[in-house]
Amino acid sequence: MLNNPDQIILWQYDVIKINATLAFTWAVMALLVGGSFLITRRLSVDAPISRFQNLLEVIVVEANKQIRELSQQQPERYLPLIGTLFLFIFVANVLAVVPGFMTPTGSLSTTTALALTVFIAVPVYGIYRVGLWRYLKQYCQPNVFMLPFNIIGELSRTLALAVRLYGNIMSGTVIAGILLSITPLLFPVVMQVLGLLTGTIQAYIFSILAMVYIASATPKSARNL
Amino acid sequence: MAIDWFTVGAQMINFLILIWLLKKFLYRPIIKAMASREQGLVDRLQGVEIQMSEAEQLKKHYEVNLQQLDSDKDNILAEARQQAETDRTLQLQSLNDELQQEKKRFDEEMYQQQQELGGVINRDIAEKALQLGGKILSDLADQSLEQQVVEHFLHNLAALPADEQSVLQQAISEDDAVTIISRFPLNETQRDKIRSRLDQFATVREIVFELNEQLICGITLETGGRSWEWNIDRYLAELEVELLKPLE
Numbered sequence: 001m002l003n004n005p006d007q008i009i010l011w012q013y014d015v016i017k018i019n020a021t022l023a024f025t026w027a028v029m030a031l032l033v034g035g036s037f038l039i040t041r042r043l044s045v046d047a048p049i050s051r052f053q054n055l056l057e058v059i060v061v062e063a064n065k066q067i068r069e070l071s072q073q074q075p076e077r078y079l080p081l082i083g084t085l086f087l088f089i090f091v092a093n094v095l096a097v098v099p100g101f102m103t104p105t106g107s108l109s110t111t112t113a114l115a116l117t118v119f120i121a122v123p124v125y126g127i128y129r130v131g132l133w134r135y136l137k138q139y140c141q142p143n144v145f146m147l148p149f150n151i152i153g154e155l156s157r158t159l160a161l162a163v164r165l166y167g168n169i170m171s172g173t174v175i176a177g178i179l180l181s182i183t184p185l186l187f188p189v190v191m192q193v194l195g196l197l198t199g200t201i202q203a204y205i206f207s208i209l210a211m212v213y214i215a216s217a218t219p220k221s222a223r224n225l
Numbered sequence: 226m227a228i229d230w231f232t233v234g235a236q237m238i239n240f241l242i243l244i245w246l247l248k249k250f251l252y253r254p255i256i257k258a259m260a261s262r263e264q265g266l267v268d269r270l271q272g273v274e275i276q277m278s279e280a281e282q283l284k285k286h287y288e289v290n291l292q293q294l295d296s297d298k299d300n301i302l303a304e305a306r307q308q309a310e311t312d313r314t315l316q317l318q319s320l321n322d323e324l325q326q327e328k329k330r331f332d333e334e335m336y337q338q339q340q341e342l343g344g345v346i347n348r349d350i351a352e353k354a355l356q357l358g359g360k361i362l363s364d365l366a367d368q369s370l371e372q373q374v375v376e377h378f379l380h381n382l383a384a385l386p387a388d389e390q391s392v393l394q395q396a397i398s399e400d401d402a403v404t405i406i407s408r409f410p411l412n413e414t415q416r417d418k419i420r421s422r423l424d425q426f427a428t429v430r431e432i433v434f435e436l437n438e439q440l441i442c443g444i445t446l447e448t449g450g451r452s453w454e455w456n457i458d459r460y461l462a463e464l465e466v467e468l469l470k471p472l473e
Contacts, residue, residue, distance in 0.1 A: 021229075021232055022235055022236070025236060029242070032247060032249065033250055036246075040250055040254035043257075044258075045261045045265060046262065046265065053255075053258070058335055060251075060259070061259070084244045084248075085248065088240065107232065108227075108231075109228055109229045109232035109236060113232075113234070113236030113237040113240060116233065117241070213406045
Protein backbone atom coordinates (compact mmCIF):
# COMPACT_ATOMS: atom_id res chain seq x y z
CA MET A 1 0.00 0.00 0.00
CA LEU A 2 2.75 2.43 0.86
CA ASN A 3 4.83 3.31 -2.10
CA ASN A 4 8.24 4.25 -0.75
CA PRO A 5 10.08 5.86 -3.61
CA ASP A 6 13.33 4.80 -2.02
CA GLN A 7 12.54 1.25 -2.88
CA ILE A 8 12.10 1.88 -6.59
CA ILE A 9 15.66 1.45 -7.81
CA LEU A 10 16.33 2.86 -11.25
CA TRP A 11 20.05 2.23 -11.42
CA GLN A 12 22.51 0.68 -9.00
CA TYR A 13 26.26 0.19 -8.83
CA ASP A 14 27.38 -1.33 -5.55
CA VAL A 15 26.05 0.96 -2.80
CA ILE A 16 25.54 3.78 -5.25
CA LYS A 17 22.02 3.67 -6.53
CA ILE A 18 19.57 5.97 -8.14
CA ASN A 19 16.08 5.50 -6.82
CA ALA A 20 12.80 7.27 -7.56
CA THR A 21 13.33 9.69 -4.64
CA LEU A 22 16.52 11.03 -6.17
CA ALA A 23 15.05 11.06 -9.67
CA PHE A 24 11.97 13.02 -8.62
CA THR A 25 14.14 15.29 -6.47
CA TRP A 26 16.19 16.12 -9.52
CA ALA A 27 12.97 16.74 -11.43
CA VAL A 28 11.83 19.21 -8.78
CA MET A 29 15.28 20.80 -8.76
CA ALA A 30 15.29 21.06 -12.54
CA LEU A 31 11.86 22.66 -12.47
CA LEU A 32 12.87 25.19 -9.80
CA VAL A 33 16.25 26.09 -11.24
CA GLY A 34 15.08 26.03 -14.86
CA GLY A 35 12.04 28.15 -14.05
CA SER A 36 14.11 30.62 -12.05
CA PHE A 37 16.71 30.79 -14.79
CA LEU A 38 14.09 31.44 -17.47
CA ILE A 39 12.37 34.11 -15.41
CA THR A 40 15.43 35.88 -14.03
CA ARG A 41 17.20 35.75 -17.40
CA ARG A 42 15.26 38.82 -18.46
CA LEU A 43 14.52 40.80 -15.34
CA SER A 44 13.15 44.26 -15.79
CA VAL A 45 13.97 46.87 -13.23
CA ASP A 46 11.23 49.27 -14.27
CA ALA A 47 7.62 48.62 -15.11
CA PRO A 48 6.20 46.68 -16.83
CA ILE A 49 7.23 43.60 -14.88
CA SER A 50 6.35 40.15 -16.19
CA ARG A 51 3.87 38.25 -14.04
CA PHE A 52 6.40 35.48 -13.37
CA GLN A 53 8.96 38.00 -12.15
CA ASN A 54 6.25 39.51 -10.03
CA LEU A 55 5.47 36.07 -8.58
CA LEU A 56 9.13 35.46 -7.71
CA GLU A 57 9.40 38.92 -6.18
CA VAL A 58 6.32 38.28 -4.07
CA ILE A 59 7.81 34.99 -2.88
CA VAL A 60 11.16 36.56 -2.05
CA VAL A 61 9.62 39.59 -0.35
CA GLU A 62 7.23 37.49 1.70
CA ALA A 63 10.01 35.07 2.69
CA ASN A 64 12.18 37.99 3.74
CA LYS A 65 9.30 39.44 5.72
CA GLN A 66 8.65 36.16 7.56
CA ILE A 67 12.34 35.66 8.30
CA ARG A 68 12.68 39.21 9.60
CA GLU A 69 9.65 38.82 11.86
CA LEU A 70 10.87 35.54 13.29
CA SER A 71 14.57 36.20 13.64
CA GLN A 72 14.54 39.92 14.33
CA GLN A 73 17.57 39.98 12.09
CA GLN A 74 18.43 40.96 8.55
CA PRO A 75 16.94 38.21 6.38
CA GLU A 76 19.52 38.07 3.57
CA ARG A 77 21.73 35.46 5.29
CA TYR A 78 18.86 33.04 5.99
CA LEU A 79 16.89 33.50 2.79
CA PRO A 80 18.72 30.88 0.67
CA LEU A 81 18.22 28.12 3.23
CA ILE A 82 14.72 28.94 4.43
CA GLY A 83 13.45 29.99 1.02
CA THR A 84 14.82 26.91 -0.66
CA LEU A 85 13.34 24.68 2.03
CA PHE A 86 9.95 26.21 1.44
CA LEU A 87 10.13 26.17 -2.34
CA PHE A 88 11.45 22.61 -2.52
CA ILE A 89 8.88 21.16 -0.14
CA PHE A 90 6.06 23.24 -1.62
CA VAL A 91 6.79 22.30 -5.23
CA ALA A 92 7.36 18.67 -4.32
CA ASN A 93 4.08 18.52 -2.39
CA VAL A 94 2.07 20.33 -5.05
CA LEU A 95 3.43 18.09 -7.77
CA ALA A 96 1.96 15.16 -5.83
CA VAL A 97 -1.29 15.74 -7.73
CA VAL A 98 0.46 14.92 -10.99
CA PRO A 99 -0.35 11.32 -11.82
CA GLY A 100 2.69 9.08 -11.62
CA PHE A 101 4.69 11.62 -9.65
CA MET A 102 5.98 10.30 -6.36
CA THR A 103 6.80 13.20 -4.15
CA PRO A 104 10.30 13.03 -2.64
CA THR A 105 8.95 14.40 0.64
CA GLY A 106 6.98 11.19 0.97
CA SER A 107 10.30 9.47 1.63
CA LEU A 108 11.60 9.46 5.17
CA SER A 109 15.10 9.67 3.73
CA THR A 110 14.37 13.01 2.15
CA THR A 111 12.72 14.50 5.20
CA THR A 112 15.57 13.18 7.33
CA ALA A 113 18.04 14.77 4.96
CA LEU A 114 16.19 18.10 5.21
CA ALA A 115 15.97 17.86 8.99
CA LEU A 116 19.67 17.00 9.22
CA THR A 117 20.44 19.99 7.04
CA VAL A 118 18.56 22.19 9.48
CA PHE A 119 20.24 20.36 12.37
CA ILE A 120 23.63 21.29 10.95
CA ALA A 121 22.57 24.75 9.91
CA VAL A 122 21.50 25.71 13.45
CA PRO A 123 24.98 25.56 15.01
CA VAL A 124 26.63 26.82 11.83
CA TYR A 125 24.54 29.99 11.83
CA GLY A 126 24.87 30.30 15.61
CA ILE A 127 28.64 30.02 15.59
CA TYR A 128 28.89 32.27 12.60
CA ARG A 129 26.79 34.80 14.35
CA VAL A 130 28.18 34.88 17.93
CA GLY A 131 31.36 32.78 17.86
CA LEU A 132 32.05 29.19 18.90
CA TRP A 133 32.58 29.74 22.62
CA ARG A 134 29.57 31.87 23.16
CA TYR A 135 27.46 29.45 21.12
CA LEU A 136 28.56 26.42 23.11
CA LYS A 137 27.98 28.30 26.34
CA GLN A 138 24.27 28.38 25.48
CA TYR A 139 24.03 24.62 26.02
CA CYS A 140 25.08 25.13 29.64
CA GLN A 141 22.31 27.59 30.29
CA PRO A 142 20.95 28.17 32.84
CA ASN A 143 23.61 25.86 34.40
CA VAL A 144 25.94 23.12 33.31
CA PHE A 145 23.59 20.37 34.47
CA MET A 146 21.22 21.30 31.69
CA LEU A 147 23.79 20.41 29.03
CA PRO A 148 22.49 16.86 28.35
CA PHE A 149 18.91 18.03 28.21
CA ASN A 150 19.78 20.79 25.84
CA ILE A 151 21.56 18.35 23.56
CA ILE A 152 18.66 15.90 23.73
CA GLY A 153 16.27 18.75 22.96
CA GLU A 154 18.37 19.70 19.94
CA LEU A 155 18.31 16.15 18.61
CA SER A 156 14.68 15.49 19.36
CA ARG A 157 13.45 18.56 17.58
CA THR A 158 15.42 17.60 14.48
CA LEU A 159 13.79 14.18 14.63
CA ALA A 160 10.40 15.78 15.15
CA LEU A 161 10.94 18.04 12.19
CA ALA A 162 11.76 15.11 9.93
CA VAL A 163 8.97 12.88 11.12
CA ARG A 164 6.39 15.67 11.07
CA LEU A 165 6.92 16.42 7.40
CA TYR A 166 7.18 12.78 6.48
CA GLY A 167 4.11 11.85 8.49
CA ASN A 168 1.97 14.59 7.02
CA ILE A 169 2.91 13.88 3.45
CA MET A 170 2.69 10.12 3.87
CA SER A 171 -0.64 10.41 5.64
CA GLY A 172 -2.00 12.21 2.62
CA THR A 173 -0.79 9.46 0.35
CA VAL A 174 -2.13 6.78 2.68
CA ILE A 175 -5.53 8.46 3.02
CA ALA A 176 -5.77 8.85 -0.74
CA GLY A 177 -4.89 5.18 -1.18
CA ILE A 178 -7.49 4.02 1.34
CA LEU A 179 -10.22 6.28 -0.04
CA LEU A 180 -9.53 5.22 -3.60
CA SER A 181 -10.16 1.65 -2.60
CA ILE A 182 -13.37 2.49 -0.71
CA THR A 183 -15.01 5.32 -2.63
CA PRO A 184 -13.54 5.83 -6.04
CA LEU A 185 -14.25 8.76 -8.43
CA LEU A 186 -15.06 12.08 -6.77
CA PHE A 187 -14.11 11.81 -3.12
CA PRO A 188 -10.40 11.16 -3.62
CA VAL A 189 -10.26 14.33 -5.74
CA VAL A 190 -11.45 16.32 -2.75
CA MET A 191 -8.80 14.58 -0.66
CA GLN A 192 -6.18 15.47 -3.26
CA VAL A 193 -7.20 19.13 -2.96
CA LEU A 194 -6.94 18.78 0.80
CA GLY A 195 -3.52 17.21 0.22
CA LEU A 196 -2.46 20.31 -1.69
CA LEU A 197 -3.47 22.45 1.26
CA THR A 198 -1.69 20.16 3.72
CA GLY A 199 1.42 20.10 1.56
CA THR A 200 1.50 23.88 1.34
CA ILE A 201 1.01 24.24 5.09
CA GLN A 202 3.74 21.66 5.74
CA ALA A 203 6.14 23.51 3.50
CA TYR A 204 5.39 26.67 5.45
CA ILE A 205 5.62 24.97 8.86
CA PHE A 206 8.89 23.22 8.04
CA SER A 207 10.48 26.46 6.88
CA ILE A 208 9.15 28.43 9.83
CA LEU A 209 10.31 25.85 12.35
CA ALA A 210 13.75 25.74 10.75
CA MET A 211 13.93 29.49 11.10
CA VAL A 212 12.72 29.36 14.68
CA TYR A 213 15.41 26.81 15.56
CA ILE A 214 18.11 28.85 13.91
CA ALA A 215 16.87 32.05 15.53
CA SER A 216 16.61 30.44 18.95
CA ALA A 217 20.22 29.36 18.67
CA THR A 218 21.23 33.00 18.43
CA PRO A 219 21.46 34.96 21.72
CA LYS A 220 18.93 37.78 21.95
CA SER A 221 21.69 40.31 22.39
CA ALA A 222 22.95 39.39 18.94
CA ARG A 223 19.60 40.03 17.32
CA ASN A 224 19.14 43.32 15.66
CA LEU A 225 17.62 44.66 12.53
CA MET B 226 9.82 2.38 7.24
CA ALA B 227 13.58 2.29 6.82
CA ILE B 228 15.86 5.16 6.25
CA ASP B 229 18.16 4.73 3.31
CA TRP B 230 21.25 6.56 4.44
CA PHE B 231 22.73 6.77 0.98
CA THR B 232 19.60 8.54 -0.16
CA VAL B 233 19.76 10.78 2.90
CA GLY B 234 23.30 11.83 2.02
CA ALA B 235 22.48 12.25 -1.61
CA GLN B 236 19.42 14.33 -0.77
CA MET B 237 21.48 16.54 1.54
CA ILE B 238 23.95 17.12 -1.28
CA ASN B 239 21.07 17.67 -3.70
CA PHE B 240 19.57 20.17 -1.32
CA LEU B 241 22.82 22.07 -0.90
CA ILE B 242 23.22 22.18 -4.66
CA LEU B 243 19.64 23.42 -4.96
CA ILE B 244 20.37 26.16 -2.40
CA TRP B 245 23.42 27.21 -4.36
CA LEU B 246 21.59 27.16 -7.72
CA LEU B 247 18.57 29.04 -6.44
CA LYS B 248 20.82 31.57 -4.77
CA LYS B 249 22.52 32.06 -8.10
CA PHE B 250 19.46 32.04 -10.35
CA LEU B 251 16.66 33.20 -8.10
CA TYR B 252 17.43 35.10 -4.92
CA ARG B 253 20.40 37.16 -6.04
CA PRO B 254 18.94 38.40 -9.36
CA ILE B 255 15.54 39.09 -7.85
CA ILE B 256 16.95 40.96 -4.87
CA LYS B 257 19.30 42.83 -7.15
CA ALA B 258 16.44 43.81 -9.46
CA MET B 259 14.31 44.94 -6.54
CA ALA B 260 17.17 46.86 -4.99
CA SER B 261 17.94 48.65 -8.23
CA ARG B 262 14.25 49.38 -8.69
CA GLU B 263 14.13 50.76 -5.16
CA GLN B 264 17.21 52.83 -5.89
CA GLY B 265 15.61 53.97 -9.12
CA LEU B 266 12.49 54.97 -7.23
CA VAL B 267 14.56 56.82 -4.66
CA ASP B 268 16.48 58.57 -7.42
CA ARG B 269 13.29 59.36 -9.22
CA LEU B 270 11.73 60.68 -6.01
CA GLN B 271 14.77 62.84 -5.43
CA GLY B 272 14.53 64.01 -9.03
CA VAL B 273 10.87 64.72 -8.51
CA GLU B 274 11.65 66.65 -5.34
CA ILE B 275 14.27 68.67 -7.14
CA GLN B 276 11.90 69.28 -10.00
CA MET B 277 9.17 70.17 -7.53
CA SER B 278 11.39 72.71 -5.85
CA GLU B 279 12.41 74.08 -9.22
CA ALA B 280 8.77 74.20 -10.25
CA GLU B 281 7.96 75.93 -6.99
CA GLN B 282 10.63 78.52 -7.67
CA LEU B 283 9.38 78.95 -11.21
CA LYS B 284 5.85 79.29 -9.87
CA LYS B 285 6.94 81.99 -7.45
CA HIS B 286 8.86 83.70 -10.23
CA TYR B 287 5.84 83.65 -12.51
CA GLU B 288 3.56 84.79 -9.73
CA VAL B 289 5.79 87.80 -9.15
CA ASN B 290 5.84 88.39 -12.91
CA LEU B 291 2.07 88.10 -13.04
CA GLN B 292 1.67 90.58 -10.23
CA GLN B 293 4.04 92.92 -12.03
CA LEU B 294 2.08 92.44 -15.23
CA ASP B 295 -1.16 93.10 -13.39
CA SER B 296 0.09 96.35 -11.96
CA ASP B 297 1.61 97.30 -15.33
CA LYS B 298 -1.67 96.48 -16.98
CA ASP B 299 -3.53 98.76 -14.57
CA ASN B 300 -1.08 101.56 -15.21
CA ILE B 301 -1.24 101.10 -18.97
CA LEU B 302 -5.01 100.97 -18.86
CA ALA B 303 -5.15 104.12 -16.77
CA GLU B 304 -2.76 105.88 -19.15
CA ALA B 305 -4.69 104.69 -22.17
CA ARG B 306 -7.92 105.83 -20.59
CA GLN B 307 -6.46 109.23 -19.83
CA GLN B 308 -5.04 109.48 -23.35
CA ALA B 309 -8.39 108.51 -24.83
CA GLU B 310 -10.12 111.09 -22.66
CA THR B 311 -7.66 113.77 -23.76
CA ASP B 312 -8.02 112.79 -27.40
CA ARG B 313 -11.76 112.82 -27.07
CA THR B 314 -11.72 116.24 -25.48
CA LEU B 315 -9.39 117.54 -28.17
CA GLN B 316 -11.50 116.08 -30.94
CA LEU B 317 -14.65 117.47 -29.37
CA GLN B 318 -12.96 120.85 -29.06
CA SER B 319 -11.81 120.70 -32.66
CA LEU B 320 -15.26 119.64 -33.83
CA ASN B 321 -16.81 122.41 -31.78
CA ASP B 322 -14.44 124.97 -33.27
CA GLU B 323 -15.17 123.70 -36.75
CA LEU B 324 -18.86 123.82 -36.03
CA GLN B 325 -18.58 127.35 -34.71
CA GLN B 326 -16.66 128.42 -37.80
CA GLU B 327 -19.20 126.76 -40.04
CA LYS B 328 -21.98 128.47 -38.14
CA LYS B 329 -20.24 131.78 -38.34
CA ARG B 330 -19.66 131.34 -42.06
CA PHE B 331 -23.25 130.31 -42.52
CA ASP B 332 -24.46 133.25 -40.46
CA GLU B 333 -22.28 135.57 -42.49
CA GLU B 334 -23.58 134.11 -45.74
CA MET B 335 -27.10 134.37 -44.44
CA TYR B 336 -26.50 137.93 -43.35
CA GLN B 337 -24.95 138.78 -46.69
CA GLN B 338 -27.80 137.15 -48.56
CA GLN B 339 -30.29 138.95 -46.33
CA GLN B 340 -28.42 142.19 -46.92
CA GLU B 341 -28.33 141.59 -50.65
CA LEU B 342 -31.96 140.61 -50.69
CA GLY B 343 -32.82 143.60 -48.47
CA GLY B 344 -30.83 145.89 -50.77
CA VAL B 345 -32.57 144.51 -53.82
CA ILE B 346 -35.94 144.90 -52.13
CA ASN B 347 -35.12 148.38 -50.90
CA ARG B 348 -33.82 149.40 -54.31
CA ASP B 349 -36.91 148.00 -55.92
CA ILE B 350 -39.10 149.79 -53.40
CA ALA B 351 -37.19 153.04 -53.90
CA GLU B 352 -37.31 152.72 -57.66
CA LYS B 353 -40.99 151.87 -57.53
CA ALA B 354 -41.62 154.79 -55.12
CA LEU B 355 -39.72 157.17 -57.38
CA GLN B 356 -41.49 155.89 -60.44
CA LEU B 357 -44.75 156.28 -58.55
CA GLY B 358 -43.82 159.78 -57.44
CA GLY B 359 -42.80 160.71 -61.01
CA LYS B 360 -46.02 159.23 -62.34
CA ILE B 361 -48.14 161.09 -59.79
CA LEU B 362 -46.38 164.35 -60.55
CA SER B 363 -46.60 163.68 -64.27
CA ASP B 364 -50.31 163.01 -63.92
CA LEU B 365 -50.82 166.16 -61.84
CA ALA B 366 -48.72 168.39 -64.13
CA ASP B 367 -50.80 170.93 -66.11
CA GLN B 368 -50.90 174.61 -67.19
CA SER B 369 -51.53 175.91 -63.72
CA LEU B 370 -48.70 173.96 -62.24
CA GLU B 371 -46.51 175.13 -65.10
CA GLN B 372 -47.50 178.61 -64.14
CA GLN B 373 -46.29 178.11 -60.62
CA VAL B 374 -43.17 176.40 -61.89
CA VAL B 375 -42.37 179.42 -64.03
CA GLU B 376 -42.98 181.66 -61.06
CA HIS B 377 -40.76 179.59 -58.88
CA PHE B 378 -38.07 179.44 -61.55
CA LEU B 379 -38.06 183.15 -61.95
CA HIS B 380 -37.92 183.63 -58.22
CA ASN B 381 -34.99 181.28 -58.07
CA LEU B 382 -33.18 183.17 -60.79
CA ALA B 383 -33.61 186.32 -58.80
CA ALA B 384 -32.40 184.62 -55.66
CA LEU B 385 -29.24 183.29 -57.32
CA PRO B 386 -26.03 184.14 -55.54
CA ALA B 387 -24.15 187.11 -56.88
CA ASP B 388 -21.36 185.20 -58.61
CA GLU B 389 -23.94 182.90 -60.23
CA GLN B 390 -25.92 185.91 -61.33
CA SER B 391 -22.83 187.37 -62.95
CA VAL B 392 -22.17 184.09 -64.76
CA LEU B 393 -25.75 184.09 -66.02
CA GLN B 394 -25.46 187.67 -67.01
CA GLN B 395 -22.31 187.04 -68.94
CA ALA B 396 -23.81 184.00 -70.64
CA ILE B 397 -26.88 185.92 -71.78
CA SER B 398 -24.87 188.82 -73.06
CA GLU B 399 -22.41 186.61 -74.93
CA ASP B 400 -24.95 184.40 -76.65
CA ASP B 401 -27.28 185.36 -79.40
CA ALA B 402 -30.27 183.55 -78.08
CA VAL B 403 -31.67 182.21 -74.86
CA THR B 404 -33.61 178.95 -75.06
CA ILE B 405 -36.42 178.31 -72.63
CA ILE B 406 -37.54 174.64 -72.57
CA SER B 407 -40.80 173.69 -70.86
CA ARG B 408 -43.25 170.80 -70.72
CA PHE B 409 -46.31 172.77 -71.67
CA PRO B 410 -46.53 175.78 -74.02
CA LEU B 411 -46.11 179.03 -72.13
CA ASN B 412 -48.66 181.72 -72.62
CA GLU B 413 -47.75 185.22 -73.50
CA THR B 414 -47.92 186.52 -69.96
CA GLN B 415 -45.49 183.94 -68.79
CA ARG B 416 -43.22 184.62 -71.70
CA ASP B 417 -43.24 188.32 -70.88
CA LYS B 418 -42.47 187.69 -67.27
CA ILE B 419 -39.51 185.56 -68.31
CA ARG B 420 -38.30 188.11 -70.82
CA SER B 421 -38.56 190.96 -68.36
CA ARG B 422 -36.79 189.01 -65.71
CA LEU B 423 -33.94 188.05 -68.09
CA ASP B 424 -33.67 191.59 -69.15
CA GLN B 425 -32.78 192.47 -65.66
CA PHE B 426 -29.56 190.54 -66.10
CA ALA B 427 -28.68 191.56 -69.62
CA THR B 428 -30.27 192.51 -72.85
CA VAL B 429 -31.69 189.43 -74.45
CA ARG B 430 -31.48 189.50 -78.22
CA GLU B 431 -33.82 186.57 -78.80
CA ILE B 432 -35.75 184.15 -76.68
CA VAL B 433 -36.60 180.75 -78.14
CA PHE B 434 -39.36 178.81 -76.43
CA GLU B 435 -39.24 175.06 -76.89
CA LEU B 436 -41.32 172.20 -75.60
CA ASN B 437 -39.93 168.97 -74.17
CA GLU B 438 -42.36 166.29 -73.08
CA GLN B 439 -39.62 164.43 -71.34
CA LEU B 440 -39.78 166.96 -68.57
CA ILE B 441 -42.35 165.96 -66.00
CA CYS B 442 -42.81 169.37 -64.71
CA GLY B 443 -40.21 172.09 -64.93
CA ILE B 444 -38.39 174.61 -66.93
CA THR B 445 -34.86 174.96 -68.33
CA LEU B 446 -32.87 177.98 -69.41
CA GLU B 447 -30.01 177.34 -71.83
CA THR B 448 -27.58 179.95 -73.03
CA GLY B 449 -23.90 180.34 -73.67
CA GLY B 450 -23.39 176.59 -73.45
CA ARG B 451 -24.81 176.54 -69.94
CA SER B 452 -28.19 175.78 -68.50
CA TRP B 453 -30.20 176.66 -65.42
CA GLU B 454 -33.26 174.74 -64.66
CA TRP B 455 -35.88 173.94 -62.12
CA ASN B 456 -37.20 170.46 -62.68
CA ILE B 457 -39.16 167.85 -60.75
CA ASP B 458 -36.95 165.32 -62.48
CA ARG B 459 -33.97 166.77 -60.88
CA TYR B 460 -35.50 166.56 -57.43
CA LEU B 461 -36.43 163.01 -58.12
CA ALA B 462 -32.92 162.21 -59.32
CA GLU B 463 -31.48 163.80 -56.20
CA LEU B 464 -33.96 161.86 -54.10
CA GLU B 465 -32.99 158.70 -55.90
CA VAL B 466 -29.37 159.35 -55.17
CA GLU B 467 -30.20 160.07 -51.56
CA LEU B 468 -32.35 156.94 -51.21
CA LEU B 469 -30.13 154.50 -52.99
CA LYS B 470 -26.90 155.76 -51.55
CA PRO B 471 -27.16 153.74 -48.27
CA LEU B 472 -28.13 150.64 -50.23
CA GLU B 473 -24.97 150.57 -52.34
